[in-house]
Amino acid sequence: MSLAWKEMKYYKFRFILIMMIILLLGLMVLFISGLAKGLGRENISLLDNMNASNYVMQEKKQPQLQTSILNHHQSDQIEEVVNQRPLKLASDKIYTNKDEESIILTNTVKNDKPKLKEGRYPKEDKEVAINEKLTSQGISVGDTIKLKGNHKVKVSGILNDTMYSHSSVVMMSDNGFNKQVSKAAKVYPIKNLSEKQKNKLNAIDGVKVYSQDDITQEIPSYQAEQAPLNMMIVSLFVITAIVLSAFFYVMTIQKISQIGILKAIGIKTKHLLLSLVTQILITTLAGVLLAIIIVSGLSIFMPVSMPFHLELTNIGLVIVIFIIVGIVGAILSFIKLFRIDPIEAIGGAEE
Template identity: 30%
Template structure:
């Protein structure tokens, strides 16, 4: 440890340049990771926030809410198996609304829920869906940027149905569009106004709280439907997997690049110091000690650069606009930091191998020459 720190203090410029590059790479890795998590949450926040464990959907819906259709019969069957309180209807429809009296259009997703049920989010501002009553909606606070306020009347472009904004919910979205929560009664009226169905109320899914045995029983007794885990339903939201796959590939490449850059830097430095390493070996310094010294330098540089990178990302997150989908929770930050350190140490293995291969006599001969 003494040797590693002493050398870093002696060659400040060299190691400062390496540290600067590592800070930039660490910052980029953390920022892209936070952006990926933020986009994932923004794409599926409303579904991810729900307390359901499974969603009962139509058999041929491919796990997608917008393709699924179930009726009151399926809802009653599910309630008879898992309990009335553990199965609730969920309607999902992507649509366009306008603010009454204005021509601007807003793309939103309607989510029909029981106003007093556990699928309904709490109101961050204004009245809850249960308090506001029929004809009112609970909307995502993102719509404030479009001029929507409590009391604003929204008009569905397809059916002409009108709702009054009763309150705002925080971070509720579906497929990157703001969510509008409406009551079952308003959902039924919307279906009648749209001319959908044959008079019987239909939903996109039945949200259930079920253990493994109950889920298997539901699947067995209701062959026309399919039990979909919440994680599978989230992944099936249009664009979710493609978006996350692209960002994940970018993060993986950044990890590989950081390990490669670090490996090249330290390998070149190790070659330049071959004579010194050879002399140290000749006077009795163990190879393990020299290898540990190289690995410790990498660890110290990585940890210091990572700490600075975390501070920079946190500072940037504090000034990002509210519309920017950025999310970096503690668990993700810890996992990403651990992976970054592991990849950096892996990149130092080439230098460690080079140190172990240095022959003391050859190194001394080169130094004498």
Template identity: 30%
Template sequence: MFLALRELKQAKLRYFLVCAIMVAILFLVFFITGLAKGLSHADSSSLQSLKADYIVTNKEADGVLVKSELTPKEVKQIQKEVNAHATPIKMYMSSIQQQNKNDLDIMYFAVDTKEYGNLKIIEGKQIHDLKTNEVIVDQSMKQQGYKLNDTLEDKNSKKEYKIAGFTKDNTYSFAPIIFISNKNLNKPQQIYNAVLYSGKKVDVDHFATFSREETVKAMPGYKETQGSFTMMKVFLFIIAAFVSSVFFYILTIQKSHQFGVLKAIGAKSWYIAKGILIQVAILTVLGWGIGTLGIYGIKSILPNTMPFVLPFKLILATGVVFLSLNIIGSMLSVFKVIKADALEAIGRVE
């Protein structure tokens, strides 16, 4: 501590520069993380919020819910087999007629409102209290100007529904979800997409069972998008760890004579190494703090419609990973310190 702080204070510019690199990289990591999470949320939050542990679809859909089709007979068969409280769901895209504006693309989740689990309601009624012509919609529709008790007109069926409640975390492919009673479905083509249930995983013959996460990953393009973001993050982490390791390594090499002198006057290797580790930790935490302030600043001026979700937990986790990588990288310098020879101090000029 004694050496670390005094050196930081004396060589401000040098350490400011490396800290600035860390801030820049962390800011980018935060931004990409927020964007990845935001896109994932807009894409699939409705699937992640499904009230079920497992989802049963037909075999051909490969986990893509919208591609699966189940007849009422098949639904009954699955319900019997899983031996748990199971409820079918029908998902279909449509659009809402809007005055003086483009139509709004939406996704219906038609469910048995009496059987379906509680939604995260932020305003209005819970799903069990819905009447047939009432719906619960995702809060993102508020940005389009919709309010409680507004009436929606479906463009295809021309049916009208009343907004009885707002829920959150329910979007699919950037479209808001509208929860609707399955009584609105036309009887003859009452084809469902999947059966939801909670409990143990059951493999139903002739059908396929997926966890929620699996259905999310099966969404077209989901894995590819998230995978690209993950790759960017990993590379940024590696670059940052390299920059800081090399910086401290070069400083350490430059100071190896000085470390020799310190050892000659009785400093243990650990005493010197501790100083380097403290410096790495201080600079990383400082860079993390400034990067966090920066990302919150940017977040506050981003438009609401931009998919950007960055919980503090994620920022914290990023910081921990970043710090660990930098500490691991600084082991290179620590190793060099251990090898610094006290004999260097004797019999030669600086």
């Protein structure tokens, strides 16, 4: 540790340069990770916020919430097993200040509901709770907006980050929803479902129990967005490994004579290796932590309409991967350290 720190102070410009490169790469990785997570949440945050493990809906090759049409007979059979009312969904539009936006309209269910950020759930027929992204249009609790058909409704609450397939969710009371929508999709979000109940539900004609993953994979925009963004993140990790490998290998070559002297006076290779690993860890952690502080600070000022979301698990994963990538990238330097012969190094010879 002492050897590593002394060398870093002596060659501080080199290590600052490495740290700045890691900082820039960390900024790009964190920003793209936040963007990927944000875009992903715009597709599936309704499912996450419902806190359900299974969804009972119309049997289809491509199960999608908004296309699940169940008749009264099927609904009655399902409700006999699960003893709860359905979540209804329909496409609609809201109109504010001459702007219009497509939304997913849902009813208010008694079981798990998306959490509120502000206000209360709708109770009256002409009340709605809107997704917080719609507040970027200047809508707030107490305002009046229009739905399709020129129906005026009052905003009673703001839902916390609730979207599906890039459309904001707007929630109405059950009666209000039935008056606004003539034909709606029906699904039954179930938190705890026994194997016996699952078998009974799957035995109903035209009905099947799906997991959240089954539904997520069938959202058209989800995979199309996540695949290229994840590929960009992987590419940045590969670039980081190449950059660190080049920097530390060149630095090791430049220090061959010094390393040879250290070996000749009895410094063991494992101590030199520990010094190199310590340098990699310090520069990598410093660069990544600075990137986290900058991105976290910027996220506070990002508009609510921007699809950006970072969780502690994502940040922790980025730190761990950067450390692993840094060590992997310096493997050439490790090999060089083991192969340096003290006599040849002191004499200025190179392999």
